[in-house]
Amino acid sequence: MSDKPFFVGYLPAPGPLRTFLLTACVLLIAGLAGAGFLMGAAQDDPGPGAFRFDYGRQTVTGVVEMTPYPVIHVTEGNDRIKPGDSFMMTAGGKSGVDSRAMPLDGQLAQVSGIVLERGDLYMMQLRGGRNGLQAAEGDAPEITPEPQGRWKLAGEICDGKCLAGAMRPGRGLAHKACANLCLLGDVPPIFVSTQPVLGEEFLLVIGPDDTRLPREAYDHVAQFITAEGEITKHGDLLIWEIDVDTIEVTE
Amino acid sequence: MSVKYIPVQWNPNKWIYDAVMLAGVAAFLWVFLYVTPGALSHERPINPQIHNARAFGACAFVMLTVILCIGPAARLDKRFLPLLYNRRHFGVMTAFVAMTHAGYILNWYFAFSSSDKYVGLLYANSSFGQIAGFPFEVFGIFALVCLLILAATSHDFWLKFLTPPIWKRLHYLIYAAYFSVAAHVSLGILQDQQNHVFTVLFLVGAGAVIVLHLAAWMQERSEAAGKDGAWAEVARVGDFRDGYAKIAKLANGDRVAVYLMEGKLSAISNACAHQNGPLGEGKIIDCLVTCPWHGFQYDVRSGRSPAPFTEKVPTYRVRVMGDMVEVHPDANPPGTYVEPVPLPVPEPDLHEEGVTA
Numbered sequence: 001m002s003d004k005p006f007f008v009g010y011l012p013a014p015g016p017l018r019t020f021l022l023t024a025c026v027l028l029i030a031g032l033a034g035a036g037f038l039m040g041a042a043q044d045d046p047g048p049g050a051f052r053f054d055y056g057r058q059t060v061t062g063v064v065e066m067t068p069y070p071v072i073h074v075t076e077g078n079d080r081i082k083p084g085d086s087f088m089m090t091a092g093g094k095s096g097v098d099s100r101a102m103p104l105d106g107q108l109a110q111v112s113g114i115v116l117e118r119g120d121l122y123m124m125q126l127r128g129g130r131n132g133l134q135a136a137e138g139d140a141p142e143i144t145p146e147p148q149g150r151w152k153l154a155g156e157i158c159d160g161k162c163l164a165g166a167m168r169p170g171r172g173l174a175h176k177a178c179a180n181l182c183l184l185g186d187v188p189p190i191f192v193s194t195q196p197v198l199g200e201e202f203l204l205v206i207g208p209d210d211t212r213l214p215r216e217a218y219d220h221v222a223q224f225i226t227a228e229g230e231i232t233k234h235g236d237l238l239i240w241e242i243d244v245d246t247i248e249v250t251e
Numbered sequence: 252m253s254v255k256y257i258p259v260q261w262n263p264n265k266w267i268y269d270a271v272m273l274a275g276v277a278a279f280l281w282v283f284l285y286v287t288p289g290a291l292s293h294e295r296p297i298n299p300q301i302h303n304a305r306a307f308g309a310c311a312f313v314m315l316t317v318i319l320c321i322g323p324a325a326r327l328d329k330r331f332l333p334l335l336y337n338r339r340h341f342g343v344m345t346a347f348v349a350m351t352h353a354g355y356i357l358n359w360y361f362a363f364s365s366s367d368k369y370v371g372l373l374y375a376n377s378s379f380g381q382i383a384g385f386p387f388e389v390f391g392i393f394a395l396v397c398l399l400i401l402a403a404t405s406h407d408f409w410l411k412f413l414t415p416p417i418w419k420r421l422h423y424l425i426y427a428a429y430f431s432v433a434a435h436v437s438l439g440i441l442q443d444q445q446n447h448v449f450t451v452l453f454l455v456g457a458g459a460v461i462v463l464h465l466a467a468w469m470q471e472r473s474e475a476a477g478k479d480g481a482w483a484e485v486a487r488v489g490d491f492r493d494g495y496a497k498i499a500k501l502a503n504g505d506r507v508a509v510y511l512m513e514g515k516l517s518a519i520s521n522a523c524a525h526q527n528g529p530l531g532e533g534k535i536i537d538c539l540v541t542c543p544w545h546g547f548q549y550d551v552r553s554g555r556s557p558a559p560f561t562e563k564v565p566t567y568r569v570r571v572m573g574d575m576v577e578v579h580p581d582a583n584p585p586g587t588y589v590e591p592v593p594l595p596v597p598e599p600d601l602h603e604e605g606v607t608a
Binding site (some may be wrong): 004005006007008009010011012013017020021024025028029030031032033035036037038039040041042043044045046047048049050092093094095165167168169172173174175176177178180181182184185218219220221222223249 | 317
């Protein structure tokens, strides 16, 4: 037993203990600040995706196609979006525009909204109601899918909107629940391939025979997987019919 | 010590304690939120809501780590005991920081959907059968519930209402919360990190908690004097110093603090009636055993707090057998007076005298 200074909470701290406590307090505060810096500065780059508000509101005309996720093939563009471009459409929040697009399947329509862009991935968040999507006058050219054969791809299933920049970061396992919620809300799913496929990194991923992404695939959202399926080209957009029975999780 | 309940019995040391802890938390959050964005060379910034969520989440983890390091550090080195003094307030701060983290997550990742955000939180990811992609949010929810329970029951009212043993056991939930946070982090953000600095810091923090607890446990184990038999050995006569105690561990696991005061031995329970603080690690001040955690005081002969306070702890019988001080393992009812036993004067060590003469 020794005569070490004894601290009693409601009494002044003993002199010899004060220096120790002062040092401990300073180290604690400095340590927390240092931990804050190291942890904050260790965050990964969320990627280049973003809402392009700087482009302003975009309005173009094109042919609506339910793939089954709604896609528009532009026939009459503007300075930024050219005829021949194809892009996916979504509503505000975690919702798709299926109910608005279905009646216009195969028809000419005018779409208006804000663009989300991540490299080659292009998506438009439409304005509400008829302001965002309405029938347009004129004859709609037929969109003929071009089969590209069966492919085995490696990569990750994401929700297209967060990936395109609605959230940064908008992919990865920490984002899985959010991605699932978006997909359940009919936001188009995207497969991010580790290697370019026919020149594209991003493919719209659907179920067999033009069905929605099967629920069995939701367990593998945000995981690094390999799977097989037929690829078809719709306009300038690649669509991959994933065969869920071939999904394998890889390291 | 208290004779009535008041919300917080403030004193200068508590103000200083809270100020230091708040300064540390503020420093962490300020640096994370406002300094690090300048250090990140990202083409486009992380969403502010996600950045905020990460800042508060990381802060809560670090705060929990500090909280869990204080206990074993104080057992290994008594100079850390003052850091235990107002740890409850730091715990409440942690609950608020964790709740802020949860708020950002809920109002960002689970908002903007046609589903209720609370419902979405529970059903959006149901991949419970796999490690990668496991709904790690459930661990965060569990940890937050634990922290809120601890914060809500941190006041002395609950200590008195539940009794210290039950209150203490309830507050062991902090370990469940920490393990849950570790799982939350491991199955969540760590799965995606390309920069492994956070992973290293996470492992260092969790490792420090484990190592300190093991070190404190091993030290106490080596010091344990628990032996079978009617009377338990405490220490040799010459080991006692006036005003301090020796602690004996009984066969049933209880600890007894045997104090020497004015040449006489008395034994009381080692567990303070306030929060089970280690009375044997305190000292006698103004003829009263003083708990090292919060300064609760007891008459060493009766185990009673001085009037007007009403706390009481059990007392024990003591005897001296030869050179050994022993304590009887049967506790007397709390507050029972036991006549102190005079400590024999140790015989002088002739050999040592011869050397020094």
